[in-house]
Amino acid sequence: QQPVQSPQAVILREGEDAVINCSSSKALYSVHWYRQKHGEAPVFLMILLKGGEQKGHDKISASFNEKKQQSSLYLTASQLSYSGTYFCGTGSSGATNKLIFGTGTLLAVQP
Amino acid sequence: DTEVTQTPKHLVMGMTNKKSLKCEQHMGHRAMYWYKQKAKKPPELMFVYSYEKLSINESVPSRFSPECPNSSLLNLHLHALQPEDSALYLCASSQLRLVRTKGETEAFFGQGTRLTVV
Numbered sequence: 001q002q003p004v005q006s007p008q009a010v011i012l013r014e015g016e017d018a019v020i021n022c023s024s025s026k027a028l029y030s031v032h033w034y035r036q037k038h039g040e041a042p043v044f045l046m047i048l049l050k051g052g053e054q055k056g057h058d059k060i061s062a063s064f065n066e067k068k069q070q071s072s073l074y075l076t077a078s079q080l081s082y083s084g085t086y087f088c089g090t091g092s093s094g095a096t097n098k099l100i101f102g103t104g105t106l107l108a109v110q111p
Numbered sequence: 112d113t114e115v116t117q118t119p120k121h122l123v124m125g126m127t128n129k130k131s132l133k134c135e136q137h138m139g140h141r142a143m144y145w146y147k148q149k150a151k152k153p154p155e156l157m158f159v160y161s162y163e164k165l166s167i168n169e170s171v172p173s174r175f176s177p178e179c180p181n182s183s184l185l186n187l188h189l190h191a192l193q194p195e196d197s198a199l200y201l202c203a204s205s206q207l208r209l210v211r212t213k214g215e216t217e218a219f220f221g222q223g224t225r226l227t228v229v
Contacts, residue, residue, distance in 0.1 A: 002153070032217070032218075040222065041115075041201065041220035041221060041222050041223060042154065042201075042220050043220075044217035044218065044219070047216075047217060087153050087154075097142055097159075097205050097207070097216070097218065098156065098159060098167055099144070099156065099203075099218055100156060101153035101154050101155075101156075102153060103153060104151075104152070104153045
């Protein structure tokens with residue numbers, strides 16, 4: 001079942017912060033975050049493998065609450081290059097990466 | 112080389128045509144995927160290959176026929192498609208690790224083939 005993301009869309013000014021949430025009705029084994037710019041392939045941001053894990057690089061970070069079956073992506077001091085559609089993806093516990101993408105969040109950063 | 116290469120980039124085909132999409136990677140990945148993406152929607156998983164064997168078919172209609180001739184190549188054969196099959200078809204690859212060794216890995220995506228069925 002597809003994870004649900006919120007908000008569906010957000011518009012920011014450069015330098016503002018944003019939070020994107022990902023919620024699943026099924027138990028989450030892992031959470032992947034990808035960004036897709038218009039007309040381009042999805043690009044990997046990070047994977048969180050267990051509850052309570054937090055990761056980040058540069059000014060993008062994420063958390064994973066296993067009990068609530070939720071993950072959040074935090075974008076700090078947004079830059080124009082952050083614009084795109086963000087997808088969370090839920091991984092499977094099997095031997096194969098069955099990656100199911102969430103509903104997506106369109107982020108537009110304006111000057 | 113962290114590239115997944117898909118050809119062609121664009122394809123227009125009639126409903127009676129047979130065509131194939133091609134995907135290639137040289138990262139040594141043993142898992143390869145086909146996704147379908149409609150405009151403003153998330154990618155939808157279609158097929159997963161593990162060690163060149165089909166491991167997941169997400170109830171895809173038989174007019175889509177995947178093939179993995181070797182560990183670097185993945186094809187998607189198309190036959191008798193419908194206009195609603197028009198979409199961006201994405202190929203991806205990743206390392207394949209068993210649960211007991213821990214660690215999932217990222218998937219690398221190709222730029223996609225934009226398919227239009229007329």
